[in-house]
Amino acid sequence: MTSSRFIITVIGSDRVGIVARITTVMANFNVNIVDISQTIMDGIFTMIMLAEAPEETFDHAAFQATMASEGKELGVEVKVQQEDVFRFMHRI
Amino acid sequence: MLINPNEILETIRMVKMEHLDIRTVTMGISLRDCSHPDIDIFNENIYEKITVNAKDLVRTTEEIQNLYGIPIINKRISVTPIAIVAESCKTSDFVSVARTMDKAAKEAGVDFIGGFSALVHKGATKGDLKLINSIPEALASTEKVCSSVNVATTKAGINMDAVGMMGDVIKKTARLTADRDGIGCAKLVVFANAPEDNPFMAGAFHGIGEPECVINVGVSGPGVVNAALRELENPNLTEISETIKKTAFKITRMGEMVGREVSRRLGVEFGILDLSLAPTPEIGDSVAAILEAMGLERCGTHGTTAALALLNDAVKKGGAMASSSVGGLSGAFIPVSEDAGMIEAVNVGALSLEKLEAMTCVCSVGLDMIAVPGDTPACTLSAIIADEMAIGMINKKTTAVRIIPAPGKKVGDSVEFGGLLGMAPIMPVSKFSSETFVKRGGRIPAPIQSLTN
Secondary structure, three states, X not given: OOOOEEEEEEEEEOOOOHHHHHHHHHXXXXXXXXXXXXXXXXXXXXXXXXXXXXXXXXXXXXXXXXHHHHHHHHOEEEEEEEOHHHHHHHOO | OOOOHHHHHHHHHHHHXXXXXXXXXXXXXXXXXXXXXXXXXXXXXXXXXXXXXXXXXXXXXXXHHHHHOOOEEEEEEEEOOHHHHOOOOOOOOOHHHHHHHHHHHHHHOOOEEEXXXXXXXXXXXXXXXXXXXXXXXXXXXXXXXXXXEEEEXXXXXXXXXXXXXXXXXHHHHHHHOHHHOXXXXXXXXXXXXXXXXXXXXXXXXXXXXXOOEEXXXXXXXXXHHHHHXXXXXXXXXXXXXXXXXXXXXXXXXXXXXXXXXXXXXXXXXXXXXXXXXXXXXXXXXXXXHXXXXXXXXXXXOOOHHHHHHHHHHHHHHHHHHHOOOEOXXXXXXXXXXXXXXXXXXXXXXXXXXXXXXXXXXXXXXXXXXXXXXXXXXXXXXXXXXXXXXXXHHHHOOOEEEEEEEEOOOOEOEEEEOXXXXXXXXXXXXXXXXXXXXXXXXXXXXXXXXXXXX
C-alpha cells in the first residue's frame, strides 16, 4: 500500500506571500502539513513540506495542477511528489 | 522530518538538472495462444491480445509519473518472437503481422513494440526464414515495430549462415527507408546471447520462458552519474567506483519502486528492473561524459576500455545490491548517435569503430546506432556482426549490432534521426574485403566455455 503523504517542495526567488499562498491552496484541498522546513540556499528560497492528504476524496491530479499554477504566478517552482520516492531512494 | 531536506533536494536535482528518468516501462505479452494456420485469424488474435492486455498501460504509467514526479519517458510492449508464434501460418511472409503489431501499438498508445524477432543461433526453421526475409519491408512499412534476430549464443556458437543473411537484410532495410537516411536499420538489432526480459528497444522481445504478461522497467541516468563524479575532488579510481556504485544504488531503488507500483496497479507480475546507463542527446546525459569525467581527454582514447569496464561493473554492483530483480542488460550503453559526447568524440577523431568494438567487450551491449557509408558491402556488415557475435559468445555476455549503412552518405557526412535516436556521423569501415570468409557459411562451433554441464 502506498503512503498518502507527500513531499512538497517550493523553490525559487524569495518574495512576500509565498508561504501564505501555497498553504492556502493546501488548506482548500484539506491537505495537512505534518512538517515544514524553510531555508534560503544561495539566495534561493527553498521550502520543503511533508504533507498528508485525506484518504478518500483527495484528487491528486487537481491538487498538483493547482499547486503548479499557483507556483507559476508566484514565480517559484512547486513540486508535489509522493513521499515513497524519497524514502525508497535514501532509506533501506 | 523523516527524510533529510538535502536528500529531497538531491532527488529533485537528479530529475531536473541531471535527466534522471525511468527510460521505459515495457509490458511483455505472450502471444503463444494466438497461433493459427490462417494468417488473418492469427493477426486478429494478436491484435486482440495486445490491445486488451495493454489497454491501461499508458494511463497507469502516466498516473505514476505524476504521483512520484519522476518522468517515465517511454511506454513499450514486447511480444513473443513472431517467428515462433506465426510459424504455422500458411503464408509466404509475415509483413502483415508487423502491420498488425503497429496498429495494436498505436491503439495502446505506446512508443514502440518489439518482438518481430527470430532466434536462429543454431539454425533456422521455415518460419524463422520467412520472418528474416520479411524484416526490410516490415520495418519500412511500420513506425513502431522493432525487430531483432539472435544469431549466436555461448551454448550454440555462431550461425554464420544467418550472419551472412543479416548483412543483406540490413542493406535492404536501409534501401527501403532511404528517404529517411535508412532509419529502418535503427529498429533492427542482431544479437548474441539475447536476454529474454530486456525492456530496451530495439532489442526487446518476450522470451519463451516468460510468464503470460509481465512488467519490465528500464531505468537510466548517465547524467546523474556524470554529475556525481564531477563533484568529487581529485578522486582516485577506487573512490570513483564507490561513487558510481552508490549512485546506481539510488537510481535502482527508485526504478524498483516505480516498477512495482505500475505492476501492482495493472495487476500484472513484476519482472525485472534493468539499470542501464542509456544516454540521450541532452548535454551531460552522456556515457562519454562519464568516461571523460574519469580523466580521459576524449572518449575513445587509450584507457577508454578500462574506464568503461570500471563504470559497467560499478553500475551492476550498485544495482544488484538495490534490487533482487535486476535483469535485462544492466550496464552501460554506448549508442553513438544518441550520445552527444560520443558524437563529438567521433567528430574530433578520438573514437573509431575499432575502439568501439573493444569497448563492447566490457559493457552491456555492442555496436549500437553506428552509421557507416551507404556503399558498405553487405558482407562487410556481416563481418562486423560476426566479430561482435564472437565477443559475446566467448565472453558469455550479450552483444548486439545496430548499424545503419546510410544510403548515399559517405565519411564526413552525418545522418539525423531526431528524438532519442539522435544524430550519427558516418564512420569509416575497413576497405579490405571479408567476402570469402562470410560466404563460407556454416557454423562457428560453440566454444569450450559452453561445456559446463
